Amino acid sequence: MHRFSRTALVLGIAFAGTSLQAQDTLVVRLGHVSPTSGPAAHLGADNVNGMRMAIDDLNAAGVLIGNRKARFEMIAEDDGADPKQGTAAAQKLCDQKVNGVVGHLTSGSTLPASRIYNDCGIPHISPVATNAKLTQQGYKTSFRLLANDNAMGAGLAHYAADTLKLKKVAVVDDRTAYGQGVAEVFKKTARSLGLQVVDEQYASDKSVDFTPLLTAIRAKNAEAIFYGGLDAQAGPMLRQMQMLGMGKVRLFGGDGICTHRLVELAGSPANVAAVTCGEGGASVDKMPGGAAWKKRYDARFPGQFQGNAPYGYDAALVLVEAMKRAGSADPAKYAPELFKLSYQGVTGRIEFDSTGELKNPAMTLFQFKDGRKAPLN
Structure with missing residues (x-):
C-alpha cells in the first residue's frame, strides 16, 4: 500500500508537470x-x-x-x-x-x-x-x-520618358483598385513629363479578347502601352499584339504583370521581349x-x-x-x-511610418531577356 501510494505520487507529479508545460x-x-x-x-x-x-x-x-x-x-x-x-x-x-x-x-x-x-x-x-x-x-x-502605386507608376513613366525617350503612349487598365490606381499615376506623371497619352482604354480582370482596344491603339501610333492589371490578362494581350503586328510596341506594367509566369502566359520568350515592368522592392538576388x-x-x-x-x-x-x-x-x-x-x-x-507605409521603399524595374526576368537597376 505504501509503495503504491509513493508510485502514484510520483506519477501524479509527472503528469502535473506535463500539464503545466x-x-x-x-x-x-x-x-x-x-x-x-x-x-x-x-x-x-x-x-x-x-x-x-x-x-x-x-x-x-x-x-x-x-x-x-x-x-x-x-x-x-x-x-x-x-x-x-x-x-x-x-x-x-x-x-x-x-x-x-x-x-x-x-x-x-x-x-x-x-x-x-x-x-x-x-x-x-x-x-x-x-x-x-x-x-x-x-x-x-x-x-x-x-x-505603393505612386512610386511604381511614376518610376515607370520616368523610365519611358527619360531613358527610352518615348513620345506617344496609351493607357489600359482592368478597372480594379490596383489596375486603376497604378495606371492613373503613370498617366499623370507621363503627361507631366511631356509624353502624349494618345488613347485610354479599359478592360476587366476577366478579359481575354483585347483585339478591339489594341486595334484602336494601333491606329493612334502609340509607341508603348501601359497596362494596369495582372499577368493573366497581360499574357493574352501580348500574344494578340504580335498577331496585330504590334510586336515592337512596348508594354509597361507594375508588379501585377512582373511575374515569371508571364512568359508562359504570353506564349513565348519573343512575346515578352518588349516588356518593362516594375516591382516595389529589390530583386531577390x-x-x-x-x-x-x-x-x-x-x-x-x-x-x-x-x-x-x-x-x-x-x-x-x-x-x-x-x-x-x-x-x-x-x-x-x-x-x-x-x-x-x-x-x-x-x-x-x-520600418513603418505613422501611416503604416514602409519607410524608404526600394523599387526595381525589369525586362525579359531570353524569357527570363532581368533587373534593370
Whole structure:
C-alpha cells in the first residue's frame, strides 16, 4: 500500500508537470488571405508558400513571447482576388480572433478588408497590395511591405520618358483598385513629363479578347502601352499584339504583370521581349540573404516562385517581432510596437511610418531577356 501510494505520487507529479508545460505554451494563430483560386492563384500560392516557411522557421526557433514558448499556426483563407470574398475572409478571421493577419494580395480585396480589421482591432500587413489609399485611411492596423502605386507608376513613366525617350503612349487598365490606381499615376506623371497619352482604354480582370482596344491603339501610333492589371490578362494581350503586328510596341506594367509566369502566359520568350515592368522592392538576388532564402524556397516549392513569397515571409516575422517586443500576442498590446520597430528582414530593413507605409521603399524595374526576368537597376 505504501509503495503504491509513493508510485502514484510520483506519477501524479509527472503528469502535473506535463500539464503545466502544455498550459504554458502560447498558441499564436496568424491568418493569411490571398487568391488560391482563379487567375491570380499562382500569385496567391507563392505568398502562402512564403508564410508557410515563416511559420515553420518560427516554430523551429522556439520563440518566446512574454516568457512563454509560442507555437504558431496559420489559418489560410482564399479570396479569389475578389473584394466580396476578401471582406468575408476578413470577417471570418476577426470572428476567430486570430492574433494577426498577413494579407491581402490584391488592392481590390485589401482595401475593403482593411476597414474590417480596423473595426475588430487586428493588425494586418499586406505583402504586396500597392494602392496608395490603403495607408491613407487613418487606420492603425494597416501596413504594407513595399512601394505603393505612386512610386511604381511614376518610376515607370520616368523610365519611358527619360531613358527610352518615348513620345506617344496609351493607357489600359482592368478597372480594379490596383489596375486603376497604378495606371492613373503613370498617366499623370507621363503627361507631366511631356509624353502624349494618345488613347485610354479599359478592360476587366476577366478579359481575354483585347483585339478591339489594341486595334484602336494601333491606329493612334502609340509607341508603348501601359497596362494596369495582372499577368493573366497581360499574357493574352501580348500574344494578340504580335498577331496585330504590334510586336515592337512596348508594354509597361507594375508588379501585377512582373511575374515569371508571364512568359508562359504570353506564349513565348519573343512575346515578352518588349516588356518593362516594375516591382516595389529589390530583386531577390539583391535582398539581404535573398539568394540563400530563395534556394531554400526552391528546394521546398520547386518551380513555384513568382516574386511575392519573400514579402509573405517577412510579413509574418514582423508581426511576431512586434509580439516579442510587447511580450504579448494580444493585438491591442503589440500593434503599437509595429510603428516602433526596425527589423532586418529578407526583403530589407523594415520600418513603418505613422501611416503604416514602409519607410524608404526600394523599387526595381525589369525586362525579359531570353524569357527570363532581368533587373534593370
